[in-house]
Amino acid sequence: MNLYRDFLTYIRSSFSGPSFDEIRLALRTAVRSLSDLKRYDGTPFVFHSILTARIVAEEIGLGRNSVVSTLLHDVARLGRMTPDEIVRQHGSECAGILRGLNQISAVDPKTSTLQADNFRELIVSYSTDPRVILIKMADRLEVMRSLESFPELKRNKKAWETLNLYSQLAHKLGLYGIKSEMEDLSLKYLEPKEYGHIVRKLSESDAARQAFIASFVRPVEERLHALGIRYKLKSRTKSVYSIWRKMRKQRVPFEEVYDLFAIRIIIDCPPDQEKMQCWSVYSVVTDFYTPNPDRMRDWISIPKSNGYESLHTTVV
Structure with missing residues (x-):
């Protein structure tokens, strides 16, 4: 009941x-x-x-x-x-x-x-x-x-x-x-065996991953705060399926999947300032970390057909 x-x-x-x-x-x-x-x-x-x-x-x-x-x-x-x-x-x-x-x-x-x-x-x-x-x-x-x-x-x-x-x-x-x-x-x-393997690996590395994310975002947040940019920051680990698919596509073990997590910075500002502030955030991130130009996706200048607007980049 x-x-x-x-x-x-x-x-x-x-x-x-x-x-x-x-x-x-x-x-x-x-x-x-x-x-x-x-x-x-x-x-x-x-x-x-x-x-x-x-x-x-x-x-x-x-x-x-x-x-x-x-x-x-x-x-x-x-x-x-x-x-x-x-x-x-x-x-x-x-x-x-x-x-x-x-x-x-x-x-x-x-x-x-x-x-x-x-x-x-x-x-x-x-x-x-x-x-x-x-x-x-x-x-x-x-x-x-x-x-x-x-x-x-x-x-x-x-x-x-x-x-x-x-x-x-x-x-x-x-x-x-x-x-x-x-x-x-x-x-x-x-694929129960491969699923279980990835879940175990994620669990074993969870504490180190969370500590790494915290150290990664600290300087970015400090700079954004100093610039007066209002935002929400979210982090997420790549899904088990996404990791499995990358392992199969690239024929690599779990340990060689490097982009295991993503950081999302969501801007809170008037609509006419969104593009400028998104590029400002991108500039802050790339001041601290080196971007991979091949992984850059600009859906700010040209939004997706469903209205999605964002900048994506992979950094080292």
């Missing part, structure tokens, strides 16, 4: 009173309609709906209708609630989202690169409402987080689909955290 209580506590704190009431109604419908179904580990099948709805609300940041539709997705997919009933209880918007989700669920991914490309295009074509594809991403992420309980053949199939279909869609949507988690979880089941 903790799962239900925690979910409702989160929803109550994050949504208005009327929205909370509608989400709670959808939850009750899902619990009642799916009560005879179990997951592979013996837990109620509705747990999948609840955990996916939590991802939709908390990690992706979608609203009431998306959460309601997520809770009712399997109810509608299994025909345990008619479209008319959905419209009556929750409105035509939820019914439309569920129609798109059901269309995607009816498509069977095939395990070939060409068919993977076709599958991604088909999913996008069904998702006239962008919330549909975002909910589908959350649905697949929850499946991957629970994959340990699946039979081996299903695990491998889900992992392949996620790596070749869903993680690439997540990348196109700008869901980079979800993309990385999907890739890492897929690798965990598709």
Whole structure:
């Protein structure tokens, strides 16, 4: 019962009173309609709906209708609630989202690169409402987080689909955290020995890496502070999948993957000063560390087609 209580506590704190009431109604419908179904580990099948709805609300940041539709997705997919009933209880918007989700669920991914490309295009074509594809991403992420309980053949199939279909869609949507988690979880089941090796190596070198990052950013932060530039600094270690892919591509061991971490400096300034301040930060970084000109990427002068603006560089 903790799962239900925690979910409702989160929803109550994050949504208005009327929205909370509608989400709670959808939850009750899902619990009642799916009560005879179990997951592979013996837990109620509705747990999948609840955990996916939590991802939709908390990690992706979608609203009431998306959460309601997520809770009712399997109810509608299994025909345990008619479209008319959905419209009556929750409105035509939820019914439309569920129609798109059901269309995607009816498509069977095939395990070939060409068919993977076709599958991604088909999913996008069904998702006239962008919330549909975002909910589908959350649905697949929850499946991957629970994959340990699946039979081996299903695990491998889900992992392949996620790596070749869903993680690439997540990348196109700008869901980079979800993309990385999907890739890492897929690798965990598709290449368990290599995944375990990289995880162990990262764990063994974590303390030294954190100390190195701290010493690396110290002079940069001091200079930025002196210049009066407002910013947020984030550091992250390269994902397990990214390290594995680089090891394979360059045919090198873990110890010879040198760009294991990245630093992100996010500028906080008026829009008309963004380009100038980004170049100022770049100048500060390269005052202390030598840049590799072959690794420079300027998406400030020419932003990406999706609006992304940033400077990327690798330094020694």
